[in-house]
Amino acid sequence: MNNKLALGINIGSDQITLAMLKKTRKGITLVKAASSPTSESVISAGNIKNPAQLARMIKDLCSKHKLNTSNVILSLVARPSLLRVTDMPRDVGGNVKQFVKDELKHYAPFAGKTVGHDFAILKNAKANRLLLGAADEDKIAGIVKACNRIGVIIRGIEPASLAAVRAIYAKHIAKKFDSNILVAHVQDNSLTCFVFRDGLLDFIKATTISSPVNPDTIQAFTDEIVSVKQYYQLELNQNAKNWEFFITDINSAQNSDAVIKSLQAHLPQNRVYPCLPQNVQADTSMICSNMSADPAAAGLAMRLFDLGPAELKLNLLPASTDDAHNLQKFGLVMANVAAAAFLAVLFAVPVLKSKLQIVQDATAKQLKASDLPPMEKLLTTQNQHTSRAKYLKDQLTVLTSLSMAQLEIDYAQILREVQHRIPRNVQITKMTTQPENFTMTLSGLAATYEEVNMFTKLMARSPVARSASLIKTEVDPTGTGLLSYNMLINLAPMENDPNAR
Structure with a gap:
């Protein structure tokens, strides 16, 4: 403004x-x-x-x-x-x-x-x-x-x-x-x-x-x-x-x-x-x-x-229209946060690989050194390096799995489609995905049922979705006078995925 x-x-x-x-x-x-x-x-x-x-x-x-x-x-x-x-x-x-x-x-x-x-x-x-x-x-x-x-x-x-x-x-x-x-x-x-x-x-x-x-x-x-x-x-x-x-x-x-x-x-x-x-x-x-x-x-x-x-x-x-406008100012903050988080994941993978390699090299170098410390100190140091390496490997496994999910689901394209199709008086407060099932759930608030229903139809026509449906709508229990909704989207895999339609 x-x-x-x-x-x-x-x-x-x-x-x-x-x-x-x-x-x-x-x-x-x-x-x-x-x-x-x-x-x-x-x-x-x-x-x-x-x-x-x-x-x-x-x-x-x-x-x-x-x-x-x-x-x-x-x-x-x-x-x-x-x-x-x-x-x-x-x-x-x-x-x-x-x-x-x-x-x-x-x-x-x-x-x-x-x-x-x-x-x-x-x-x-x-x-x-x-x-x-x-x-x-x-x-x-x-x-x-x-x-x-x-x-x-x-x-x-x-x-x-x-x-x-x-x-x-x-x-x-x-x-x-x-x-x-x-x-x-x-x-x-x-x-x-x-x-x-x-x-x-x-x-x-x-x-x-x-x-x-x-x-x-x-x-x-x-x-x-x-x-x-x-x-x-x-x-x-x-x-x-x-x-x-x-x-x-x-x-x-x-x-x-x-x-x-x-x-x-x-x-x-x-x-x-x-x-x-x-x-x-x-x-x-x-x-x-x-x-x-x-x-x-x-x-x-x-x-x-x-x-x-x-x-x-x-x-x-009217208070209802003022609340609905406030949803616009909130916009797609949650979607943008999700996109930023995913970018952070992609950048974190090579960083963690590099840190893991540094830990492994340091451990090997210390074991080959001619002036070995006392056995008790050496075992303590080795255990610390082993524990840290295990933690980094576990983190790398999680991040790699998320990175591999990107190969099957185009999250960036999904976020662009949501941003392009969401009506002005509809807000997204939560976005969750289930990559193994190729589904996404959107939760949020809307000024009217007509607007959230229109949002559902627009997402169903999106190239990133096989279908979209409202699974729950109710008056927001927090007393805002708005409509609370949950939308289930069956996602379409990327074109190069063998499971793509």
């Missing part, structure tokens, strides 16, 4: 936007920004319909612009989802995780689903509050697995609206204590409003409008934004406070202008600013030379560099 590069990918219903950031001595540099259209066949009603197709679109876009894909974060694409500020009772104490789980049980849209969630404790001296995000894991896992499988390594999942806030936080929100700040993030037909009081996150409201911003829905978006201010004025008696409004991520400049004008008409005493790719830098420390980036995509990449306030960070990456 290249820790100096981070790629943020914001996925919308009509387009994908990318922002590649680089960490330098001078700060964070925007090195590349790109976009590509999507279609309803890939994303519909706020959910991903075809994860494999979307992953391929992302991969092709990254390849086209020569972007590194080893450190990537995606925007959350899942409905229903949850993003809100939640009050905690004072007596929760350190058991915040249990409080969050209990809260999610009361959220009806998640009933019967596996819910992925994350939270961050908010800085607020007046109350115990936290930022809570959640979504159906099944709607996230597909795109993560599909991307990881083709080399787009996903490190995190975060709501695009939260990322957009991060992108403008240092420049427009931090240390502003004389105004309430409302950031309205508009993407597709979703509107998310964030309110900051005294520089701290205070309120979030997410709304789904009938359709994306267009002349017919501009009024609906405007009314939702104005209603948030009215809530503060009527319910919280915040009439005296100044307000500043920031609008992010409206794809059409024409629609952006229309929303701004509509808000200005309804809020004549307040300042309204557009925060769009063409007129905002992602952060005051970012160097943007002749380039512009989607604030949400840039904010996502900033998350991987741990930029922005700690209380505005969530990661909804």
